[in-house]
Amino acid sequence: MRVSVLQFPGSNCDHDVTYAFGSVLGCATSLVWHGDTQLPEDTSLVIVPGGFSYGDYLRCGAIAAHAPIMAAAKRFAEQGGAIVGICNGFQILTESRLLPGALLRNENLSFVCKNVTLRVESHKSPLTAKLPLHSTYTMPVAHMEGNFIADTATLDAMEQNGQLVLRYVDGHGEATRHANPNGAARNIAGVSNARGNVIGLMPHPERAIEALLGGTDGRTMLRGLVEYVRG
Amino acid sequence: MRARVIVLPRPEILDPQGRAVAHALGALHFGGVQDVRVGRIVDLTLQDGLERGAAELQVRKMAKDLLANPIVEDFQIQWLD
Numbered sequence: 156m157r158v159s160v161l162q163f164p165g166s167n168c169d170h171d172v173t174y175a176f177g178s179v180l181g182c183a184t185s186l187v188w189h190g191d192t193q194l195p196e197d198t199s200l201v202i203v204p205g206g207f208s209y210g211d212y213l214r215c216g217a218i219a220a221h222a223p224i225m226a227a228a229k230r231f232a233e234q235g236g237a238i239v240g241i242c243n244g245f246q247i248l249t250e251s252r253l254l255p256g257a258l259l260r261n262e263n264l265s266f267v268c269k270n271v272t273l274r275v276e277s278h279k280s281p282l283t284a285k286l287p288l289h290s291t292y293t294m295p296v297a298h299m300e301g302n303f304i305a306d307t308a309t310l311d312a313m314e315q316n317g318q319l320v321l322r323y324v325d326g327h328g329e330a331t332r333h334a335n336p337n338g339a340a341r342n343i344a345g346v347s348n349a350r351g352n353v354i355g356l357m358p359h360p361e362r363a364i365e366a367l368l369g370g371t372d373g374r375t376m377l378r379g380l381v382e383y384v385r386g
Numbered sequence: 387m388r389a390r391v392i393v394l395p396r397p398e399i400l401d402p403q404g405r406a407v408a409h410a411l412g413a414l415h416f417g418g419v420q421d422v423r424v425g426r427i428v429d430l431t432l433q434d435g436l437e438r439g440a441a442e443l444q445v446r447k448m449a450k451d452l453l454a455n456p457i458v459e460d461f462q463i464q465w466l467d
Contacts, residue, residue, distance in 0.1 A: 214455055221452065250455065257457045264402050304399065304458060338402075 156199040156385055158182045161228065161244075163189045163219045168205035168241065168361060175361040176202070179374060180381050189222040200237050200281070200384045201228055203244030205297075205359060215258065215300045216246030225251050237281035237384050238353045242298055245345075245355030254348055254355050255313060256305035261298070262338025268297040270369070271336055271358055273344050274324040279317035280347040280354035285379035291328055292372035294363035296336055301357040303339040303346065310340055321345030321356055387432045388466035389445045393454045394425035428453050429466070 158176040162169045169186060177184040185195050189208075194201065208219035219225070225247070232238055232253055240248040248254040261267055272293045275283045305313070313319055321344040325334040330342040337357070345356030363373030395401045404422040411419050430448070432441055445463055454461040 213453070217452065217455070249457075257455055259399070259458060260402055262400070262402055264406055306398075338400075 156182060156381070157195055157197045158184045158200045158202060159187045159194050159198040160184060160202045160204055161189065161224055162186045162204075163206070163208035163222060163247075165208045165210055166204050166206035166243070168243075168359065171359075171361045172202050172204045172241070175364045175374070175377055176381070179364050180378060182381060187224060189219065189224050192223045192227060194224075194227050194231055198231065198236070200239070200380070201231060203228070203238065203240040203247050204361075205242030205244055208243055208247060211300075214246075214250065216243060216248075216250040219243075219247045220251035229253065232348075232353050235350070235352050237380075239282055239380065240353075240355035241359055241361065242296075242301075242357055245357055246300060248353060248355045253353050254346055255309055255318075256303055256346065258300050258357075259302040259304055260300050261302050261336070266297075266299045267301070267336045268295065269336065270294065271296050271344070272324050272326065272328075272334070273321045273356075273358060274328055274330070275320070276322055277317035277320045277347070279351035280320045280345070281352060281383050282345070282354050282356070282376060282380045283320050284383045286376065289328070291324060292360075292363075292376055293370055294358045294360055294373045294376075295369075296358045298337070298357055301337040301339060303343045303357075305340065313346060314341070316349060317351070318347045318349065319343055320347050320354055321358075387434070387436055387438070387441060389430045389432060389441070390464040390466055391428040391430065391445065391449050391453050392425065392462045392464065393428065393449075393459050394423050394461075396458055396460050399458050425459070
């Protein structure tokens with residue numbers, strides 16, 4: 156399998172993600188430039204990494220969503236290909252309408268940079284398909300716009316369809332207000348599309364892949380993703 | 387021909403920036419401010435000689451496709467000349 160990591164001007168987690176999948180998990184990886192019109196032919200997983208694509212101009216992810224490579228990513232998703240957007244990558248996927256909803260400025264207007272705990276709510280995503288339901292993982296968030304929102308009818312439909320994939324929880328595994336770092340509706344940390352092949356999440360699994368970095372829960376999560384994609 | 391696109395958070399969307407500005411106005415002793423919404427203005431200068439109706443359609447599409455996110459924002463178009 157090949158992991159294709161999309162690279163926009165201002166992406167800054169592209170090399171971290173490449174290190175995680177390449178050096179730590181042993182996958183073939185490619186960095187794919189935003190101006191390219193095609194993904195490498197043997198791509199089986201697309202990662203839209205974090206950062207500040209196009210300087211967060213206009214709205215986070217708004218300009219990247221229209222980059223040439225995103226047309227190829229949309230075709231890949233239509234064919235059932237697995238796409239994971241992390242942080243700014245999540246914002247790019249909502250702006251490109253590959254995922255429902257939108258990500259607003261954090262409720263308290265502060266940049267939030269700390270470890271959070273996530274609970275797996277659904278198997279309906281390539282990232283969580285191999286993880287036990289309700290298992291929890293700790294890893295960092297680092298963002299200013301992670302306040303996920305959609306209208307109530309959309310949220311209800313997503314919940315029913317298993318698309319609310321990851322929630323922020325406290326040390327007891329409860330989705331409390333205190334555990335919510337950004338004001339996201341229903342403590343949502345990650346969502347998938349209706350088909351379940353595209354997922355976005357605000358936390359950074361690629362920053363929790365070695366004990367030296369403060370934890371390995373992200374590695375467990377990404378290994379599950381690789382296992383799922385490999386079939 | 388110049389068009390101004392005004393983008394504001396939709397009324398049902400909580401606007402934390404607007405709320406922070408409202409608090410700051412209160413701290414400066416400006417009374418009577420009930421609500422503040424913060425948005426953005428995009429001024430577009432269009433090619434001369436465009437037909438107005440076609441230009442309106444085009445600017446509306448620009449606003450829907452890129453300048454505003456219709457999930458969370460409303461927009462208005464004003465013509466500056």
